[in-house]
Amino acid sequence: MESEQAILAFAALAQSTRLDVFRLLIEHEPHGLPAGEVARRLAVPHNTMSTHLAVLTRAGLIGAERQSRTIIYRANLDAVRAIAGFLVKDCCRGRPEVCEPLVSELSPCCSKTFAAKEAADD
Amino acid sequence: MESEQAILAFAALAQSTRLDVFRLLIEHEPHGLPAGEVARRLAVPHNTMSTHLAVLTRAGLIGAERQSRTIIYRANLDAVRAIAGFLVKDCCRGRPEVCEPLVSELSPCCSKTFAAKEAADD
């Protein structure tokens, strides 16, 4: 991932409404949500939301697909991996001992038992 | 990690000079660099750099320590782990199959042989 693309992604996520949108769309993977529904759920005017959705799209964090009159937005999970990878690889340069704890921390969160427990807590 | 803290971190990294500073300090772990040296290496006026260093510090991405007249800045690697964790845990909610590829992608980067190869490529 290039720095320019990373800066776009960081800037897109550095805004509370957009971060909320991103999390909302991640929760609704893999079906996604129509633009109007996103605006309604977050109580944001549709034109303001349209701008935010455009910023997230330009950053590659979400994607859109037209379905007749509605446009369905979906989170791009590859982008999440790319950003996390960008961060970690920056800190891994010649210093694997720094990153091992990170992977150790992340690994248990990816087991099915952990996910089931998290879901139960909600 | 709270959303507010994450937004501070994303905003801090969504600026080319600050991203350069962060990477520079990561390269100089664990010794760090004096503020003036950071400004000189990135060809940025010392007062402008002082502002950027303050933003990164407020975001918890770097830390400072006075050594007589100079102030040594160091990257906070725990913050890197926290941001990466924030991103991944957002996408892990009930969907471990999404995150497993990320961990798989990251794991090899944390082996000593990989780090040695990366260093050799520079």
Next chain:
DNA sequence: TCCATATGTCGATTAGCGTGGACATATGGA
């Protein structure tokens, strides 16, 4: 004490972002 070095703070300027009203476009149904 006086001065040089290292760094931070203040203030002004410029540029860009977030917001939302008004309008434009696209789609499907009557």
Next chain:
DNA sequence: TCCATATGTCCACGCTAATCGACATATGGA
């Protein structure tokens, strides 16, 4: 065709960020 719904674009306003000159503070040496 006409209208309602869904979404995007344009524009102006207000606010915040980025920059950097000038000044302030802190430290150590002569």
